[in-house]
Amino acid sequence: MSIAFGKSLSVRETPIPGLIVVDLPVHGDARGWFKENWQREKMTAGAVGLPDFGPVQNNISFNDAVGTTRGIHAEPWDKYVSVATGRIFGAWVDLREGESFGTVFTTELDPSTAIFVPRGVGNSYQTLEPDTAYAYLVNDHWSPDVTYTFLNLADETAAIEWPIPLAEVEISAKDKNHPRLADVVPMPPRKILVTGANGQLGRALREEFGDHPWIEYATRADLDLTSPDLDAARRWRDYGTIINAAAYTKVDAAETPDGRVEAWAANVTAVAALARIATANGITLVHISSDYVFDGCKSEAYTTEDAVSPLGVYGQTKAAGDAIVSAVPRHHIFRTSWVIGDGANFVRTMAALADRGVNPRVVDDQVGRLTFTRDIAATIRAVLESGAPSGVHNVSGDGEPVTWFDIARDVFELTGHDPTRVTGVSTDVYFADAAGPVAPRPRNSVLALSDDDLVVTSDHRERLRSYLSVSGSPA
Template sequence: MGCEDSNTLEYSKTLGVSTTPIPGFLRVDLTVHGDNRGWFKENWQRAKMVELGVPDFGPVQNNISFNDEAGVTRGIHAEPWDKFISVATGRVFGAWVDLREGPSFGAVYTCEIDPSVAVYVPRGVGNAYQTLEPNTAYSYLVNAHWSPKAEYTFLNLADETVAIDWPIPLDHAILSDKDKLHPRMAEVTPFPTGKQRVLVTGSNGQLGRELMKQLPAAGFEVTGAGHVDLDITDAAAVQAFDWSGINIIVNAGAWTDVDGAETDEGRKKAWACNAVGPANLARVANQYGLTLVHISTDYVFDGTQSPHSEDEALSPLGVYGQSKAAGDMAVTSATRHYLVRTSWVIGDGNNFVRTMAGLAARGISPKVVNDQIGRLTFTEDLAAGIIHLLSTKPDYGTYNLTNEGEAMSWADVAKLVFTGTGHDATQVTGISSAEYFAGKVAAPRPLNSCLDLTKLEATGWLPKPTIQRLHQYLKA
């Protein structure tokens, strides 16, 4: 299927975007303004074109192909990046074949391109171009830097199954020796549709380790980055990082020493990790069209509302909460973001449940605060909930994510841990926060950390009950 050819450049067409038989491949009609001096056009206009449906694909390189003669024919090449193709001078006949694995494999679209027509070509769709006039130049924006390591998929220009009707027969056209040797369709290995590629920052933490385990099992390609691999607080390092192979960032790193954040040194580290780092990631997410997932906390609230909804005004009490709130605000500047707000995280590492189990095992009777209430969040479910958002792609924005169940105090949790490990729950003594922190340098804490899960559950994901997960965790 193709569009009608025309030798006359059409001026003042309305900018428009239309679909084609190849999924994701778009034809763009451009507005060209002309008079006796020549013509002018907006070749790529991000705001207008994105509004009409062209993906905001984040081009990073602009290439121009100049051809002296009519009949120069190149292709059919499927590259591992997206492209926006347009003509500067002359005319070309374009032919595209879907070489991606899947039901549309082999679908064909042909179209003549002059300065008033452009096309958006998704990665994995094979492209070929034949110049129809001498001195033809066409340009293409791509969203990955060219690399000699890039893997292409090829199809022979003369393949009988796609049967492209070349305006200039191939035996009269100008072809490279390499293009003549490309395989027929029966020999083509389909271009892999590609797993989403995820970078997990803070990959050595409790949640990071769980994400590194669950993401590959859910069909994602995942790369972990600890502080040594990528210092997100360093804007220059974040900009210099190679983002060309990444689709999604999950920022699981944070400064979580709540009391330490109240010290002179800790305050600087908390703000760098929790506010500056997310701002740097939001900047590159917008720059390269990436999805940013950021983990937030109940500490951005003062604990006076119950439960806390996603749209509640931020009201942090201490430095830690203030730095996380600043990070939240920075993350919302990313066009594609999921801000996941959670509380009382328990996973593979040092945490409250492990501490209580250790005290029980050593016969120590702890005093635990009984006026701070909330819900535990097990990293198994936190990671699964994040993957649910990435897989089902509900509207971008903020989502609360904890385990389900009745709110409990820290003392209640401690008693369940003692009971679950075969010890006497009466060994746990509940005391007020004021009593517990008397005489200590400590950050203020929200007394109510319960998060409203209605929005998340409306997407079709139901977190497991807290009690069930706690029992499983203690057995493991």
């Protein structure tokens, strides 16, 4: 057997997205040879940049005879295949849903070559030398309950040019009877779970992502994130992303004994459970943060690099959630302010008061910008689809910062009412006669917006205009 010695560790792209050929350094002398078959630190860094796919099982396939042919099988996990002895011809066909469905790639593999096969790409191997063995690492345990996809080795559309004709080789009866490409059911993507599906952001996420078999929208009735049995509530390896839109947001009630317990349970305990599950299963965790993680004392807009300094219980729980999620290998934290969507919110309240003839007092010493849930949802989708690295993203409306008093006057004017009916008062005066506990509010809630094209921004006052109908009800 001839082995290519002296290669540098490098990768080669293929026509199939995510299918990567790896050239391995093999060191040999009169005694034999040695290679590092999988070396996580080297292979997932720098110019090599293989996915850090977290293998959990190592399998070996040994084949006695030349021409032994297996496949074409697409499994619901990632796979790293390398040859230990001998030589194989490999054929891969993209069987995932999408534009690359049906794309074919073939090459030979020997001990100096490996290949990373992403989930849903069909793989097949034909031995070219006797006593050939190849090993493969996978990042999930085999289970009869998961979805597999298969393609016939002789499919005319794929038209794979096998070195040894299929009529002359050893093939299992099962592999001979796999469907042609026209009859293949594509492998769906890993699932997306959206929690808090009935909230303002949850409804916007449903509108943004749509209804598909691989997207699950869950309410608390469907999935209790504080349950001690959460780890067993789903087959979590089937999920690629969790978007946690569930949260406790009653900032004043959080200052009460019962509210404090509920806030910590929803915003910290539940988040910690999701973080544990995401870390164990290679899931990307999307977390929604808040301007309340800051004390509002900064004179400028808050950046993604600013240290948190929450004032009240709600802000403290959100900051704790941020810290937990930041430790998840694959995560995105979206920090928002003054959220407006389909549900009870400040804009709806002001529109209703205007219609009822009520002249409200509104605080005029808190500064920020509205953030519309449609923009948050669109940003989350853009960031996820881009494959952007983990991190914190500020998401808010653009434009000149204003006060709640300014927004209230805008709502009155846009719904055909006299804006002078709104009176501005300080936060201290507004809450002076409050019957219960009042949470401290950040006086500055302005978030700094970067030039990142992935963050969907628009002037928040223009978005307010489009949010309101002529009659004063949100569109």
